[in-house]
Amino acid sequence: MGTDSATFDPDAPLARSITTLDAPLIWPVTHHAKNHSPRPGGVIGADGHFVDLSHCRYTSTKRWTLPCVPDPDVPVTDMPGTWLYGGVLDPAFGHCIIESLSRLWVLDHLDTPPDGIVFLPAVHRSFYQRPKRYLAATQAVFDAFPGLPTRRACPTQPARPERLILGAQGMGGGDFSPGAPEFRAFIKRHFLPDVAPAGSENLYVSRARLSVMGNLMFEDRIEALFAANGYEIFHPEAHSLTEQVARYRAARRIVTVEGSALHVIAYALAPDQPVEIGIIPRRTTGNTASFVAQLHWQSAARVHVIDTLTRLYHPGRIYGEQSNVRALHDLRRMADELAALGLIENATPIANPTEDEIATALAALPKQMVRMEL
Template identity: 30%
Template sequence: MRQALPLDPMLPLAGRIREVAGALLVPPAGPERPQPCGVFVGGEPVAESLCYGGHAHAPINVFPEPRAAERHLAGTYLFGGILSGHFGHMLVEGTGRLWALHGRTDVAGVLFFARPFDKARQCSKMFAQMAALLGLPPVTVLEAPVTVDRLVLAEQGLGSGELMLGRPEARALLRDRLAEVPAEGKGRRFYITRSGQPARRGMILGEQGLEALFAAQGYEVIRPEEFKLARQVAMLRGASHVVGTEGSPFHLLAMAGQAGCKVAVIQRRRSPTFAQICAHLEWFLGGPVTGLDQIASIHAPKKTRNPNLIYLEPDRPALWAALAEAGFVSGAPWANMTAEERRAALHGLETETDQRLRPVAAEDLPEDHGDEEKDAA
C-alpha cells in the first residue's frame, strides 16, 4: 500500500487517477490520530484514499474497520480528501485533488471527510466560499458512511508543509479558475497584518508600528479576515506589491495573485513554514519572493512548546534595507523600536496571552518541525 507522495513540483499528475465502482466512504468516528477514515471497495482499503498533511511520507489517516453505509449516492463523485477547520490547511489540503476535475463534466459532486476534532458542518461552511470561486460541483462533507456508484480518486497534488509547492496540474487548476475573478483595481500595494488576530495565534512584536511605516510608503494595510473570500481574491488580483507577516493569506495570494506581483514575507516564527511559504509563492507565481528573516529580538514564555507563543521582533533597519533593494520601499531608513515602545508591545502581548515573556536566544528555542495542525497560521 502506497505510503508516500512524490515531492518533485515538476512531476506531472497526469494519469495519477483511479476510478472504482461501488466505493464505501467511511468518515472518522472518533478523535484518534492518525484519523480513522478511508475508502473501501469490496471490503478492502483503497490506498489512494490516504491523505497527507505536512509530510509526504506520513498519511494523516489510517483505515478503520468498515462500517455499513447509511445512504447511497448515485452517479460519479470525486474524493476530495480531508478538510481542516484551519483556514490555511483547508486552502492547500482541501484543493489538492481538484485538478482531476479539469475537462470533466460527469462528476456530480466532491466528497470530503472532516478532521475528527472539527465539525463537518463547520468545515462545509468554511469551504463553501472557495468552492463557489472555483466553480466546483456540489461539495459534501461526510458525517456518516456512504456508498457511491463510482468514485474518482486522484493523487493529492498539494498540501501543507513539504507538500506546499504543489504539482503542475494542481497549481494550474487553482490559478486558472481564480484568474476568472475580476481584479479590484490595478497596481495596488498591500501590507497584510495579523494585528487583528488573537496573539495566541502568532504575530510579530510591534506589528502596529510596522503598519504605520508601510502606510507611509503608500501601502493599504488590510486584515484579510474582515473580507469575504471573493473580495480577498479580487483585491489580491489587483495587487502589484504585497508584504505581510507569514501566514495563511499567502496561500490565497499564491493561487490568485497576478504573475509578476512582487511579494515579501516577514518571518514570525522559528519554523520551516516560513521558507516553505516563500517557496510556495515562487512556484505558484513564477517569480522570486523576498524572505525577510532579519530579527532584532525574540521573546517567549519561560516554558513553551507552541511556536505561536514565540514572538520575533523584526530588525527594522535591516528590513528596510532588504525591501529597498528589492523595490518595495524608498526614502529614509527605518529605526528600531525604542525601549519604551518595546516594553509597551510586550506588555500588550503578556496581557492578552496571560504569559510572562522574556528575551531568549534563537539557539535556546525548542525544536520546531513545522507541525502546525492545531495552530492557526
C-alpha cells in the first residue's frame, strides 16, 4: 500500500516500502491549544522535500500529520548513527499500542539493527516540549517487546539523524485495524512471547474503575452478572502487561466493554487459541467494528457484539469519537443476548436502573450531561 492510498489493504505486504535516507530532518509537530491534529510534521529529505512515507495516520483517510517544510532559522540537533522512524509516539495507551508500534515490523527485515528508534511527539498539552515524559509514559509498552533497540528518541525540536530507515505504517485505527501482514507477524513473534497462560477460563474485563468520561453506566451491575456466572472480574489497569497477557492467553471466554484492552487481547492471543469474545459497545461510532476487524485478522477468536445501547449522555461538546460519553444499555436485554450466545448461563441476576437511579448517577459526574436517544 502506498501511503496516499484511499484504503488500507490488510493482505498487501509492506516490506518493499523500506528505504534508508541519509541526513534527513525529523520535523516535530507543533502544539496548538485549539487543535491536536492534523498538523505539519514528519521527515524532510536531504533535498528539502517532505517524505510522503513518513505520514502518520489514524486511518487511511484521517491523517495525524501534514506535509511540512524546513525553517532555516530553527536550529537542528544532529543524531549520529542509524535510526528507525517509528512514527508518532503517543502517551495515551490505546494510541500507543497501535500507532506507536505500527512501524516496528521493519526490524524483522533488517540485516543490521538500528542504533535506536526516533518518533514524532504526539501533541499533548502536559507532555509537549518534555520528551522524557513521552518516553517514560510509553516505556511499559515497549518493554513488552524483548530485543528492541534500547535507545528511543522523541525530539521536540528539529533533529537530523545520520541515517534514517523508513517503512510504511502497518497498523492504526479504522481500516488500518487488521494490520499489515508484516505487522501481524511481528506482533505474534515478539509481543511477550515467553509469557505462559495463567488464570481463569472465564474473564470479564471491566472499565468500571477507570476515571474517564467514556464509559458505561451501571457497569457494577454487569460485573455482578458475570460474577454470578462464574467469571473472574478483571481490571487490567491494576495489572502489568505481563499479567494481562497471561490472563488473556488462559481464557476461553472473554467479555469486555469496547476499549483499548481489546488491542492487548488481540496481540496476546495465540494464532490458534479457541476463545469466544463478547464486545459491549460504549459509543455509536465505528470503533467496535474496528476491534472486530482487528480480532478477526490477528486471532482465531469468535467475536460477538452485544449491542443493547439505548441512550448516550454527553457534555455540551461531544468529541467526534465519542470518547467522552456515558452509555446506557438495556441490561435485561444484554443478559438475554449473552445467554443466547452461550457466554453466560443465567440471565436473571440483573435489573435495569430506574429513571431516579439514572438521574443520581448523572448528578455524580463532574459535568452536566445531555441525553441522546438512540
